[in-house]
Amino acid sequence: MASTVSTAGARVLRWFGVDDPWERPAPPIGRSDVLLAVVIGVFGLFTLELVRSVGPLEDVGYPWGVQWLAVASGAALLVGRRRWPLTVAALAAGHMLVVGIAMPMVMGQFTMQVIYFVAIMSGVAWARDRRWMLVVVGIIVVVMFVWIALQFVVGTALQDIVDDAQGGKRFGVFGPVPAAVLLTVLINVVYFGGALITGRNLWSSARQTAILTAQADTITAQADELRTRAVTEERLRIARELHDVVAHHVSVIGIQAAAARRVMGRDPEAAGQALEGIEGSSREAVTSMRGLLGTLREVERVRGDGAEADRAPQPTLADLPALVESFTTPTRQAGFDLVESEPGVAQHLPAALAHSIHRTVQEALTNVEKHSTASRVSVVLRVEERVDGFAEVEVVDDGRPRPGTSGSGLGQLGIRERAASHRGTVEVGPRSNGGYRVRVRYPWGTGAETAVPEPDSRTAGLRSVS
Known part of the structure; x- marks a missing residue:
């Protein structure tokens, strides 16, 4: 039995988030808090006068000014319901007790019941210390039910019921006295239980939203870090x-x-x-x-792994045919074509530009191999030497995205960075008739004289591989 009680108690504590490390932030008092208190206060005073006009308030032993003060002070408590939730809940409970004893007809008004409900609910929803919240709210609930019990035991509630029973006449299944007691208990259980459950659900929803927001911020920060690291x-x-x-x-x-x-x-x-x-x-x-x-601005980090710089010869256009051919498999054909405005023009490209073209093709082919179902890949390099000449490389495949292989986008970022270093333009995306295209155009010969090196034996005869 003790074990069952202990388990149930642990579940209740966990349900209310007693041991949860998350703490709901306390917002400052805002315009919405003041507006809520004003609207409820004005509405409460208006309904109070409507009830007075009907007649039930004529037996209240306090003047109308005290009645107005009771309604207005209750509404004013709601201003700080989010900033000081437990204090407001405790004050609202005391307000209910005092007004209920002195002016029960005023305390029983609909608006006053809404005020007390919102105050207790806010205490559960906005409390930062969940353990202290359980203590305060528990005391409020116990005090309220003790007060109700005293009303029946030593107060006039039972006498009023007996007087209204008209000589013990029975109108339903239950007798007047037990029916009145059960109805009162049931209404208060629903009332206070609803405040507790609603407040807890609001707190849980806010907690979940905060967790999701923090996770989204973490993912965004990690993505930015990966992008920055790649750059x-x-x-x-x-x-x-x-x-x-x-x-x-x-x-x-x-x-x-x-x-x-x-x-x-x-x-x-x-x-x-x-x-x-x-x-x-x-x-x-x-x-x-x-x-x-152009791409070496604001470099704030350096490699810390102690790796030495690569001293191997940098790849050139002469290595493109072999690179393309290495991506040919039994299920995929890769072809290379070189289109020149004049024979041998490609040999005049600056070494840095030729190297970037090689790396661009390498990255595009790697993306095809990882993320595409292509059976054929075509690599075309177009070189035109003139005042507004260019070197354009295009990698086209006929495949569809392979399921479950979504990349990080860092490869395409590298292609764009390389193109930006030569003031080039990039076109990356699916084709209308199927497949995928990566096209990068590098300006060359924009009015500046270009040194023409001696023909390289490695680029002699460079034309096509398919």
Whole structure:
């Protein structure tokens, strides 16, 4: 028996959230609180006068000013029902007791019952200390039922019932006295029980809303952190590429300048060739720096894993055919096509731009492999060399999204970051006739002179793989 009582008590405590660590914030008194008290107070005074006009208040032994004060003071308690919930609940209970003893007809008015109900309900709904709430509300309920019992035992309630019974005449299944007692108890159980249950449900709803809001804020913060981390890592990677590109060109410039200085007096032609090499290397270095420095703003974090920078040769356009071919499987065909305005134009692309094109294709193909049911993938690189020339890479597949493989979007973010480093434009999305397209266009030859390097043996003969 003791175990059953203990279990029931634990459930009640848990239901009221006694041991819950969440604490409902106490809002300041607002306009809505004052407006509620004013509306209920005015309505209560109006209904009080309506009842007085009917006649039941003529036996109240207090003047109308005291009656008005009782209604107005009860309504005024509701102003602080959210700020000081337990204090208001206790004061409302005391108000009910005092007015009920002195002016029971005033206390029994509908508006006064609404005031007491809202006060007790708010005490349960807004209390920060749940254990202290149970103590205060428990005392209120016990006191109220003791008061009701005393009314029947030592008060005039039973006598009034007997007097109204008209000589013991029975009108229904129950006798007048037990029926009146049971009806009074039932009404008060519903009244106070409804206040407790409603207040607890409001508290539980607010708790659930707060938890969901906190979870949403956490998810948003984590998503922002992942996005920021992806951008930071991409910028750091570009910084390493910038270091490699600039260091290479600066080293070449230093060697060629030293050679020119040594032969300037005795071999002007050789000195001129060295200076020409310096000019070409400096232009290509400046072009690379202009593109890469645009994405290296406000880097606030650095890698802390101690990993050393990748010293492997950076991939170029010559590696694209092999990259595309590596994505061919027994169930998927991958093809590559190079379209040039003139033969060999692709060999003139700056190294940084060629590297970004390679990485863009690699990321797009990886997304196809992870998230698509495609059976065929087409990679097309278009290069046109002129004043408003461009290099455009397009990756198109014929598949549908694979169920359960929704990505984080960081791959597409990396593609956009690379395009932004070269002032390029990105078009990513499904095609109207099925499949998916990733198209990135990089401007090239926007009026600046571009150094034309010697043909690279690795890019010689680059045309198509399918």
